[in-house]
Amino acid sequence: xxxxxxxxxxxxxxxxxxxCDKTDLPDEIKRRYDIPSQWYSFICSFQICEDxxxxxxxxxxxxxxPQDKGFQWNDLxxxxxxxxxxxxxxxxxxxxxxxxxxxxxxxxxxxAINTENGNIVVGYEPEFEVSxxxxxxxYTFIGKIISGEIIL
Numbered sequence: 001x002x003x004x005x006x007x008x009x010x011x012x013x014x015x016x017x018x019x020c021d022k023t024d025l026p027d028e029i030k031r032r033y034d035i036p037s038q039w040y041s042f043i044c045s046f047q048i049c050e051d052x053x054x055x056x057x058x059x060x061x062x063x064x065x066p067q068d069k070g071f072q073w074n075d076l077x078x079x080x081x082x083x084x085x086x087x088x089x090x091x092x093x094x095x096x097x098x099x100x101x102x103x104x105x106x107x108x109x110x111x112a113i114n115t116e117n118g119n120i121v122v123g124y125e126p127e128f129e130v131s132x133x134x135x136x137x138x139y140t141f142i143g144k145i146i147s148g149e150i151i152l
Contacts, residue, residue, distance in 0.1 A: 008146045017048040023061040033098045034115045038138040055105035076128045093129040
């Protein structure tokens with residue numbers, strides 16, 4: 001699956017930089033989420049995986065560490081909390097949805113893994129917590145990207 005994805009990325013002008021060393025996820029992430037092994041083994045292959053405009057990217061292990069600038073891995077959750085009168089289930093939603101892909105190309109959107117059942121969901125602004133299932137698991141998600149069924 002990795003080789004097919006790399007071929008897709010190359011053919012679609014994505015900037016993919018392989019990782020030189022395996023970066024582990026921060027303890028905060030490992031405590032909050034049951035990390036899906038399919039996703040983790042796949043994404044540990046990359047240091048950077050973004051489109052040519054740098055407005056769409058797969059989150060890699062380094063992205064889950066605090067950043068000095070730019071988007072944080074949980075910015076969409078933080079935005080929802082900032083604009084909500086109360087947490088209205090926002091935190092409980094994000095406690096079981098691990099963001100794996102972010103787009104700031106026009107309307108903000110994301111893909112996340114539901115860590116309770118492995119489904120991949122997509123959500124859009126302004127209500128990030130209203131999401132739809134797009135794939136039953138991570139490999140199916142990647143397959144749909146490669147086949148063109150999901151357009152990033």
